Amino acid sequence: MNGVDAASVLYGLEAINANNGWAISVVGITIVFTGLVALSVLISQIHKLVALYDNPGKIKKLFVSRSESVARAGTPKAHLDLTEAQKQVCRQYNLLAQTMDDVISLPKLLRMAELSGLNDPHANMNLLIKSGILCADEQGYFRWDEDIFIRTIS
Amino acid sequence: MDALFLEFFQNTGFYLCDYRNIIMIIVGMIFIYLGIAKDYEPLLLVPIGFGMLVGNIPIFKGLGLGIYENNSVLHYLYFGVTQGIYPPLIFLGIGAMTDFSTLLARPVLMLLGAAAQAGIFITFLGALALGFLPKEAAAIGIIGGADGPTAIFLTAKLAPHLIGPIAVAAYSYMALVPVIQPPIMKLLTTRKERxxxxxxxxxxxKREKMIFPVIVFLLCCFLAPAALPLLGMLCFGNLLKEAVVTERLAVTARTALIDIATILLGITVGASTQGDVFLTHSSVKIFILGALSFGIATASGLLFAKFMNLFLKKKINPLLGAAGVSAVPDSARVVHIVGQREDPTNFLLMHAMAPNVSGVIGSAIAAGVLWSLML
Amino acid sequence: MDSSAACLSESIIFNGLDARDIDSLVPLFSRWTVMPGEILAQAGHCAQFFFLVEEGALLVALEAGRAVVLNRPGDFAGLSMVSLKGTNTATITVLEKGVVWVVPCLNILDLIGHDSPVAATIMDGWQQFYAEKAPFCSDPAETGVV
Incomplete structure (x- = not known):
């Protein structure tokens, strides 16, 4: 309002219309929303990028033909609907996995499960592999996929 | 000799005093009281409050004492405000102390930070309707971002003559988050939702946390380049924190540097509220619009959270929407307290930090957008 | 699958062979039903059998804590993956109940020991399978297939 002749000052809707207020507001909030939505989509993928970086083999997999990848016999990632008892088993194995390094040795995990007195360690480990919670890397070790674990037990 | 005494007396504050100076000195003392006794944002209210005392000592113009006099020390310090130097330094410190983990864990909560920015643009319309010029209206609207440094930065760029009232309004309402937000939160949510x-x-x-500031910076600054000074420093500070190897720089940014910038910004913004400059009809309107802006921002966040719940399988607590205003971490803390009043076992603080920090990013983008639209 | 022929045809190792060659392999394989926890081969012991998975899952525990899970029809726990110079180098444990086709090591080693198109086809398939299943191992040729 500084330096503006009081008589020329507009008020109300007239002022908003004259100063293109509606358009500025709509454009403004749209840009803010677009920016943050794009950002949220992007950061929701960061952990996948990190996983790719940790597992360069996965990048290679993207370029091999479908038939090859089918034949590759990797660990299936299909989401399984587990029973409550199976979910409990997953939680138990999660505790065991937390005591291990980022990369998990499957024979070692199996041995620990046996030593801990967990029931049916072989079948349950197979369940973890089938559900994709335990997934193989290219080095002969396995990783605990926290995302799939949470999705599976929730 | 009488003439000398009279001349001296005429140069004292007692003689030069104006009722407006007295009002501002009382306001300054209230700020100091609220900061010290009530613990409302003491790191901001105490410097600003004392700055109000400094700025409202009646002085003889021409001695180079006042903040608006070109050759005064205060004027030089105020340079950091008018040129938008302090806010990016404060953002550097904020970046170096903020943990974005919860945001990375649940990126969808970022939308709440976006929704709360609606308050900025609705207030912009309100300010236009009250007769403010578009640049002034944009500067007033940013109060709804509940982000003091951003408000000061944008005002310095668009309407430098309003820095005093806008900064004081922004920081006052930020300090009053525990008073302003809870009634709105209760009004717009049901007990079941809370x-x-x-x-x-x-x-x-750790690697995700390191990549995050780089991605935020690149995406947001490509989208709204005017947000560069604020977001650039915020992300840089955060990278220093997460990179580990730069821990020494991060420590400086989040301790000494941010403290120095806050002291200088607080005292000079306070000192800029000289009664004769500050107590105008515009300031009153700015305070009313500021309160409105804050309320709308809180309500927008809450309502958007409820809207999201219509689509989400796993419902979110709509109180989190109120944390979309970027008063970090006060609004997150208020969300937690309101949630705990209903159920002491409900710990919302960690979750509320996600919309809270996204609000910081959102208000910086909004400031950049408004700045570029007003050029 | 009633005979090993179907399983052999599904295996990346053997599916390069023509039907007549596959038929000639069928008598070498016998069908075992395996249960979880069952150990089919123990590292350090004398190598006796190789295993072709029809159903279920096998855990092949290699050195240094590494492991491969064979859980697709046609997966083959054999050759350099599990043995070296007549001795098992891996422990094979059953993870999931299923059916495996068992073949004596010597029969397979005899077959690929001759310079023949069948041997060449099997070795090609094996190298492909091995590179996919256990890419962390060095060139199978160097690990001593036999």
Whole structure:
């Protein structure tokens, strides 16, 4: 309002219309929303990028033909609907996995499960592999996929 | 000799005093009281409050004492405000002390930070309707971002003559978050909604946290380049924190540097509220619009959270929407307290930090957008 | 699958062979039903059998804590993956109940020991399978297939 002749000052809707207020507001909030939505989509993928970086083999997999990848016999990632008892088993194995390094040795995990007195360690480990919670890397070790674990037990 | 005494007396504050100076000195003392006794944002209210005392000592113009006199020390310090130097330095410190883990764990909560920015643009319209010029209206609207440095930065760029009232309004309302937000939160949510427990966020790796500031910076600054000074420093500070190897720089940014910038900004913004300059009809309107802006921002966040719940399988507690205003971490803390009043076992603080820090990013983008639209 | 022929045809190792060659392999394989926890081969012991998976899952525990899970029809726990110079180098444990086709090591080693198109086809398939299943191992040729 500084330096503006009081008589020329507009008020109300007239002022908003004259100063293109509606358009500025709509454009403004749209840009803010677009920016943050794009950002949220992007950061929701960061952990996948990190996983790719940790597992360069996965990048290679993207370029091999479908038939090859089918034949590759990797660990299936299909989401399984587990029973409550199976979910409990997953939680138990999660505790065991937390005591291990980022990369998990499957024979070692199996041995620990046996030593801990967990029931049916072989079948349950197979369940973890089938559900994709335990997934193989290219080095002969396995990783605990926290995302799939949470999705599976929730 | 009498003439000498008279001349001296005429140069004292007692003689030069104006009722407006007295009002501002009282306001300054209230700020100091609120900061010290009530613990409302003491790191901001105490410097600003004391700055109000400094700025409202009646002085003889021409001695180079006042903040608006070109050759005064205060004027030089105020340069950092008018040229928008302090806000980016404060953002550097904020970046170096903020943990974005919860945001990375649940990126969808970022939308709440975006929704709360609606307050900025609605207030912009309100300010236009009250007769402010577009640049002034944009500067007033940013109060709704509840982000003091951003408000000062944008005002310095668009309407430098309003820095005093806008900065004081922004910081006052930020300090009053525990008073302003709870009634709105209760009004717009049901008890059942306030009882909603949030699911445990996933663990976020260090590497994700390191990549995050780089991605935020690149995406947001490509989208709204005018947000560069604020977001650039915020992300840089955060990278220093997460990179580990730069821990020494991060420590400086989040301790000494941010403290120095806050002291200088607080005292000079306070000192800029000289009664004769500050107590105008415009300031009163700015305070009313500021309160409105804050309320709308809080309500927008809450309502958007309820809207999201229409589509989400796992419902979120709509109180989190109120944390979309970027008063970090006060609004997150208020959300937690309001949630705990309904159910002491409901811990919302960690979850509320996600919309809270996204509000910081959102208000910086909004400031950049408004700046570029007003050029 | 009633005979090993179907399983052999599904295996990346053997599916390069023509039907007549596959038929000639069928008598070498016998069908075992395996249960979880069952150990089919123990590292350090004398190598006796190789295993072709029809159903279920096998855990092949290699050195240094590494492991491969064979859980697709046609996966083959054999050759350099599990043995070296007549001795098992891996422990094979059953993870999931299923059916495996068992073949004596010597029969397979005899077959690929001759310079023949069948041997060449099997070795090609094996190298492909091995590179996919256990890419962390060095060139199978160097690990001593036999």
């Amino acid at each position: 009882l909603i427990h949030m699911e445990e966020p996933r663990q976020v790796t």
